[in-house]
Amino acid sequence: MRVLLFSTALLACAAATRLLDNNLVYRSPFLDDVSLAHDTPAIQARHVEHVRRQMEDAGSFDDQHYPTFYGADFGNASIYFYCTTPFIWTGGINFTHSGAGDPFDTSILLWTRAVPVSPSGTHQLPDQSVPVCVAYKISTSSTLSGKVADSGQAFTSYDVDFTVKVEANGLNPDTDYHFQFSDCSNPSSVSPIGKTRTMPNPNTPANQVNNGKPLTLAVFSCSQFQAGWFNAYGFAAHNTSAQFFIHLGDYIYESLGNGAPIGRQTLGRELATIHDYRQRLNQYRTDTSLVFAHQNAPWITVWYVADNAWKAGTADSNDTTIGCSFSPSGACFTDRKLAAVRAYHEWMPIRQVDADDKFRIWRNFQMGKLLDLTMLDTRQYDRDLTDVYYNTEVVNTIAAFPNRSLMGAAQEKWFFNTLSESKDRGAVWRVVGQVLFIFLYAAHPIFLDLDAWDGYRANRLRVLDHLYNNKISNTVILAGDSHANWVSDLAHPNDSTTYNPLTGEGAIGVEFAGTAVTSGSSLGANIKPAAADAISRVLVESQSNLNLQWSEGSYRGFFTLTIDSHTMKATYYGMRNITFANLDGFATAEFEVKAGANKLSRPVGGGVVAIKAGALKSNGTN
Known part of the structure; x- marks a missing residue:
């Protein structure tokens, strides 16, 4: 059982780091040079270090997690003692900017800035150890009511000025698309709907x-x-x-x-x-x-x-x-x-x-x-x-x-x-x-x-x-x-x-x-x-x-x-x-x-x- 719990903890840790890696901004300017790029495992470790949920009984804790964030049951936090989901910011997000760029025929980069809303009555940013979770989706529907072509989630933080850059994949060539970002902890909090487009396939006549x-x-x-x-x-x-x-x-x-x-x-x-x-x-x-x-x-x-x-x-x-x-x-x-x-x-x-x-x-x-x-x-x-x-x-x-x-x-x-x-x-x-x-x-x-x-x-x-x-x-x-x-x-x-x-x-x-x-x-x-x-x-x-x-x-x-x-x-x-x-x-x-x-x-x-x-x-x- 101890081996199983430890393996589960490692999977949770990997998932958390993956959500940081989903944000391509952390790879700038060099992916493999920690001295120049951002060390996402280290950022994840910083997040975990400050998560007091790990140390307290789940029954008396006011759960502020995004529900089943990694497809896991957080009813007993002690399972994730070794490496766990960090808290995510739930105080609100201001999507100050968004856009798209560098299109290919089947993918395109989507970008936004997701700034945590300051606590009421203050001008202070939240604890810097708390990541902001942003979800995105892209569709051919101008209202995003149709079939979603791609979707996902990514973390951002003060390390990258709360910017988010993700790659939407599996798209059709030479096609108009619409996209939107949202707050993982409050899906009703969204960015304006953006419009973008893929390039034609290189072999299109x-x-x-x-x-x-x-x-x-x-x-x-x-x-x-x-x-x-x-x-x-x-x-x-x-x-x-x-x-x-x-x-x-x-x-x-x-x-x-x-x-x-x-x-x-x-x-x-x-x-x-x-x-x-x-x-x-x-x-x-x-x-x-x-x-x-x-x-x-x-x-x-x-x-x-x-x-x-x-x-x-x-x-x-x-x-x-x-x-x-x-x-x-x-x-x-x-x-x-x-x-x-x-x-x-x-x-x-x-x-x-x-x-x-x-x-x-x-x-x-x-x-x-x-x-x-x-x-x-x-x-x-x-x-x-x-x-x-x-x-x-x-x-x-x-x-x-x-x-x-x-x-x-x-x-x-x-x-x-x-x-x-x-x-x-x-x-x-x-x-x-x-x-x-x-x-x-x-x-x-x-x-x-x-x-x-x-x-x-x-x-x-x-x-x-x-x-x-x-x-x-x-x-x-x-x-x-x-x-x-x-x-x-x-x-x-x-x-x-x-x-x-x-x-x-x-x-x-x-x-x-x-x-x-x-x-x-x-x-x-x-x-x-x-x-x-x-x-x-x-x-x-x-x-x-x-x-x-x-x-x-x-x-x-x-x-x-x-x-x-x-x-x-x-x-x-x-x-x-x-x-x-x-x-x-x-x-x-x-x-x-x-x-x-x-x-x-x-x-x-x-x-x-x-x-x-x-x-x-x-x-x-x-």
Whole structure:
């Protein structure tokens, strides 16, 4: 009997630890390195240590357990003396945020934050040894009244800022789903119902993806809290048919700024510690448009540490005596990066790609035979020295060196293989998310961007050479980071020998670069449309920018890609006012690419631009 009781106790212990492991946040940033990841058996042991139920007679104890939590009978607690169910928090949960991300064809990540409600009349959190138990379910029914496709439970705790990230499995490809979280101890306490979607199976014929209807992606970058309200997210979620939201970087900023005049004062200080990054992510996620967008579409994202980050530092921090003191936050780069990465994995529905490879998150999504979406990491993974403001001239002198890489050798090799494999498997389109790729020559002095591909010119040529030499068609590069809109044919910079900017002949693809959600324009802070258009006109007409076909730099916003097996259409949207929360936006321009053409359709933008936003090259007609 003693052996049986001990075995039962071990099973209960394993079940408790399993509910911690069900929450994928505990695996960030490394699953197998206890010094960096979270040791879930140790957390479980801490829970058990404080469970006084083990030591008292069950008959006189006010049972606050979730009934039969592990399918066991808790009438006699002494059975579980060795390793038992901990108490779970029963004082109520506030589901402050929820969302979904990194979808596959049969699974998707679901995310929420489940904050214990403070005891009545206090502002204190519950005992930190008490875990919060969260249940989830996912269904094709918008009311979750139909058959449940998957369900489960997971623990969270203060160790991971009360965040929960679980993987819903066994789903049907290319299908809309709805999901909801609830309090294990009070199933009537629930989060809002969220909407998400799986990707088509990689082998789904292109003309059958999304039931034969065009697939739409919404593309964003550069969301600075203090600069304005995130109206672009809400506009996209409310007013477009986008099935997937793609964020190309700068989801948060580490700086403070002055958002007080518009009610957007940032909390805390310049980001450095895990508390700093958690606080900032939390504050960003209070924006109503961002909350709604996360609840109504799956997100695919890349991360952010600090301004102009590269493999050994940022604009104001690195691992030197000077570098650790130079930052206003007093942070060394490595500590800052670890904090940022951990908080990001806690707060974002993103998969851990490779735990043993420099925080790798570059990854590829196969959306049937319609397209491959390749998300690069052109900031954190392994990029060489960038422009950190005091070294601009130095970086400019080495920008063309052949050994410089924006991606690092391993990612670059993977990227080239991914492009080739995409062609070989018969995908119609190759869509690549990263930073501004085209070379904007110095027709205007602010456009030599050494923090993007301008600082890694040989690396850019290697990408183009791979596309040309391997005859890889239908490549569409998506770009953020520049805080303005740019549309270009993809060709070797200013190669008038093989590329014709009037007809597009000789191009190997197209680049759609989007402006910021709120961050200030690279054409000038708060620049008005007329002034921005004047600069854009100079840029697109310059003989130094043959590839550039359209430029617009006043409006903050985003763009969508509507894709089928024959055509890709990009629609750009501008927000009229970001100084308060609203959904007042409009389409500024539309562009089209035909499969196999590898260039923008002529006349570019139909020869006109809606609402006269921005400037076309020769009006796109001759």
